[in-house]
Amino acid sequence: QDVVDAVKNSFKEASLYLYNATKQQNRFGKITIYVPAARPGGWPEIPDALPMNNFDPEKSDVYIRPGDGASANLNGFMGSEDAHMYIGINQAFTHGFKSMGKTIVHEFGHYGYGLGDEYCDYKSNILDKLLGRNYQVFGKKVNNNIVWNKCEESVTFAVYDSTGNTILEVENGNSYSPLYNSNGSPASIMWVQHENSIVDFCDSSNHNSSAPNHQNRIHNNQSCWEVMASKSQFGLTVPGGTITSIGYQDPVFEVRQANRWNDIELVIDRSGSMSGNSIVLAKGAAKMYIDLTELPQSGESGDGIGVVSFDDRIVVEQSLKKITSSADKASIKSIIDKITDRGSTNIGGALNSSLNDLVSSGYKQGAGAIILLSDGEHNTGTNPTSVIPSLKAQGVPVYTIGIGNVDKKLMSQIAEQTGGEFYYASSVSDINLIYKTIKNKLSIFDRLAKFFKKVFYSLETSSQFIYVDSTMEKARFTISSLAAKKIVFSLKSPDGKIYSPDNTNGAEYISEDTYTMYTIDNPVPGAWEVIIENQSNSNAEVVFDLSGKSSIALQGNTDYTSYTYPSPVKITSLLHKDGKPICNANVSAKVTRPDNSESTLILHDDGLMGDDMPGDGVYTGYFSDFKGDGQYQISIIANNENKTAVIGESFIDILPDSTGKIVLPEREPINQDFSRTIMLPSISVSGSSNNKGLVQLASDFL
DSSP states (O other): OHHHHHHHHHHHHHHHHHHHHTTSSOOOOEEEEEEOOOOTTSOOOOTTOEEOTTOOGGGOSEEEESSSOEEEOOOSSSOOTTOOEEEEHHHHTOOSSSOSHHHHHHHHHHHTTOOOOSSOEEEOOHHHHHHTOOEEEOEEEETTEEEEOOSSTTSEEEEEOTTSOBOSEEETTOOBEEEEEOTTOOBOTTTOTTSTTOOBOOOTTTOOTTSOSHHHHHTTTOOHHHHHHTOGGGOOOOTTSOOOOOOOOOOEEEEEEOOSSOEEEEEEEOSGGGTTHHHHHHHHHHHHHHHHSOOOOTTOOOOEEEEEEESSSEEEEEEEEEOOSHHHHHHHHHHHHTOOOOSOOOHHHHHHHHHHHHHHTTOOTTSEEEEEEESSOOOSSSOGGGTHHHHHHTTOOEEEEEOTTOOHHHHHHHHHHHTOOEEEOSSGGGHHHHHHHHHHHHSTTEEEEEEEEEEEOTTOEEEEEEEEOTTOSEEEEEEEOTTGGGEEEEEEOTTSOEEOSSOOTTOEEEEOSSEEEEEEESOOSEEEEEEEEEOSSSOEEEEEEEEEEOSEEEEEEESOSEEETTOOEEEEEEEEETTEEEESOEEEEEEEOTTSOEEEEEOBOSSOTTOSSTTSSEEEEEEOOOOSSEEEEEEEEEEOTTSOOEESOSOOBOOOOTTSOBOOOOOEEOOSOOEEEEEOOOEEEESOBTTBOOOOOOGGGO
16 A cells, blocks of 8 residues: 555656646546555555456556666557556655656656657667667767757756766666756756756757757657647647646546456357367367466455357356366366357357356456457347447457458457457467467466477477476466377476376376366476377377466567558567566567468567667567468567576666766576567458568668
8 A cells, every 4th residue: 555655646746747847738637556466475455446447457558666767668659568667666756856756757758758868869789789788878079079968058968987087878787977957947857857947848949959869869850849749649739839728636546456366258159160170179279268267275266257159049058157176167168068060150149148147147347358259250140249338338358269251350340349359360270379368368477488380290209399487487388289189298397307198297287179288386497398299190280389477478569450551560569577678588570471471570679670769678670571461460479599688678767876876777687598479469451462562671761
């Protein structure tokens, strides 16, 4: 409660600064504080906290984290799942003559308005990237004279090293001593925000457009106000124009606490078109979702699972039931096994019935979701779009999965309008992996680490080494295949222990028709050998994946969900540990086109190739190598094979110490390999052709 109260006080102070700095045109309105789930030994239950309402905390605007200082991903809009403001709890809530209120406004300048820094610029190059180096630049020499990054000419600014020598730049991680004096100037908050007289953003009348700083470089020498006023969503008029005050009032706060448990409806299309492999894999994926459900400790409620099947008729196979034992899991799985294909396709009726089951079962509002799988078009019964208002009113997102000739437009509409996501399975073998991706989203501490797909020839045996890092508290090794019962799947740990169907060595072992899974608590870190043997007389496609509980997380998204050729796709990803960005990792995107051809794209965090800021943990790339219209699937892969990754951004806004020195927090090296991967929701591309495509554009041309 002390932390929650401190957050409120700091943002009240920041809101008043913002109100005055924007000439009474902007202030913080409603602020929602998301608190981790109550757990033994962790956060307690917060009195009067509201449920999460299915909000993913990783999409928060602000992360409150351990440590000092503050930073922000350069964004220019709010609500992105791969951009945040970061406020260190040690320093964020210490009020005094150098308060954190203006620092929050400074970081909001980056995150909300998309402004650059005015006291420095940033630089890197390909060699620096390989060595993990970035530089903060404070000025430049012109005819043997130093031109410092001063927002206004009237201010005083210089930077020195530890021996008192003037320096123009500093490598990330190094300390320096700035000398600055606003000399009574009111601007700019994007320069040195904690000087007493600094209360404004600069405008065209006082902006130093010749300073070699970040703001001038990325915004073509425009002042802060010129950039801010260009963003229509904020309704700002530059000083000197006709300004209407919105009136000041403190922000309104609400506190929401993360869900420890969720209630999920698994909705399965059983229409005639699902006959054969499709219905087998759909049932198998639903059963795997149940096996992934964590059992509660004594006195806890557990996750709820309901099962609805549909063709032209709707059957509630299992009303929402709390999963508290292995017997509960087995009971629901046996019900799923009995589902058979038949009839037409009533998607609207299935959505309505699953929602009614959630509501009538007394689910906790804001802790429910529906996962809908279908391979066809709605052709009978309730119009699916007519159910969307009720889903939204109850705060129930729908995650939709399409296969075959599914109505992609309808499935996308249902997902997007309810707050869910649409995934298209280009191969039926992807269904299990998509279910696991959604499960990992609804249980944010269960991370997908790695997956691969391979066709095994008859009687072929193959092995591959998969690295398990020390942050994994629990590891799940899974294979998915239509021939899973004829695939022998075993593991060899780094200390030589063998896990096999005949000797599981204490691991939880599950074998079903379409998947086999080992779950191992506290796995030995290091290289695990995955051994897969196809004992059937025919070829078999196998998908392997590793997931587990870990503090290292990978997020990502595309700027849109649909594109018209030749507009490129911007792919961004954030890699972090415990709310701190991870830099210098290897991050790439794999794009699978509608014809199942693949393209790999390197994502950058070096301030080059379309990346906005070096060393902030946000990796960016642009894809434009289109080949045909249809659904494109994107996966993002991160690893630390080169052992270069570090925890902590390259540069952070931090107050000088008592001697006037800026002592940057040391970044923590990650001296082990790790891998994380995510599947993004499907995107659609139109206006392209199989006979033409763009050469992959270097992002600097965009």
